[in-house]
Amino acid sequence: MSKREGEACPRRKRTDSVQKTDEHNSNTSVNLSTPVTAAFKVFQQELDTKHDKYERLVKLSRDITIESKRTIFLLHRVTSVPDVEEVLTEAEVKLDGVRQKIGLISEELRGEDLYQFHRAFTPGIQEYVEAVSFHHFIRQRTLISLEEINAKLVFMKDCDAEVTLDDQQPIGPPQVLTFQVTPTDYLLGVADLTGELMRMCISSVGNGDIDTPFQVSMFLRQIHDGFSYIGNTGPYEVSKKLHTLRQSLAKVEDACYTLKVRGSEIPKHMLADVFSSRAAMIDQDEGVA
The missing domain is CATH 1.20.58.200 (Translin; domain 2)
Incomplete structure (x- = not known):
């Protein structure tokens, strides 16, 4: 028997061993009903829900940043227009729109820990504070307080789910949501x-x-x-x-x-x-x- 023929046998044995292992793994099914697997499925669902909420908050923060910057650019026109009050009124309308988006953030954070998601929306909130304080200074020549900012961040949300027997109107008063800068x-x-x-x-x-x-x-x-x-x-x-x-x-x-x-x-x-x-x-x- 030649040397080449002698080397072929162990190589064939290794190949057969790998093939048997693959067949064994393919025939073995994972038991999805075990407590450990069920627990990890719950963890997976919680993480996916948290990541989806985080992404929604990031998008809202970007919208708030863009609208707040537009408000600031508008307010800079007060140095070159004859009617300053008209510019301030238009800026107030834009700020109301920004506050509605902050209301969506407060809805997303309902029942959640604010500081878990704080990094997602803090750039937009900072830009909003800059815009609203700029608007306040032009009108009052003073610095707006944190309490005055938070006082305008109160939102009314209609009740969900429960309806009357005739399936026409929801039961219960609207829910009050607040956002605290x-x-x-x-x-x-x-x-x-x-x-x-x-x-x-x-x-x-x-x-x-x-x-x-x-x-x-x-x-x-x-x-x-x-x-x-x-x-x-x-x-x-x-x-x-x-x-x-x-x-x-x-x-x-x-x-x-x-x-x-x-x-x-x-x-x-x-x-x-x-x-x-x-x-x-x-x-x-x-x-x-």
Whole structure:
């Protein structure tokens, strides 16, 4: 017997062994009625339900972010239109639409732990806080409180399921749903507000409004003082945005300084260009790209 023929036998034995193992596995059926399998099916259902809810909340958050940004862009028109109240009324209608989407979030979170899904919708809520606080500042020249924001996030939901014998009207009063903006989301939204106020300050000067920059400057100083008390003891995102807040305050103060000291030397139609160039110089000095 040759050497090649001697090597063929063990190889054939290994092949036969693998084939028998595959046949054994194919003939063995998994018992789906065991308690362990049933428990894992329940876990699978719970995880799928949670992931689906998370994705729905992410989509709602994106819609809220988009509509809130559109409201902010609309509000920036107050520096260039004769009828400010018309712009504010239109913005209020848009904010009502955003609140309806927040109502859908509150419906999704009914009976759930808010902090399990907080990361899914926090960007949209922060953008909403920025938009509603910007609207409030333009009208009142003050900062809207967290309680005032939450007071408008109360929604009425019709009762489900139960009906009368004639199958016409549901039984029971409508259900009240509420959504509570967290203090962290409120602070992050207010921190983003400072950038919009800085842009409004520059735009108002370009349109001949000399009073707004000084009002915005005083307002930003108060916000900066409040955030300084938090410092590094608050949430990481809040302390990170404190640097951006200081940049916005520096640009507004620089604009006020230029108006006070050199306002009479610069024509009004050139003030906005001067402020924009000086703001760019401040960014370069602070290492901002």
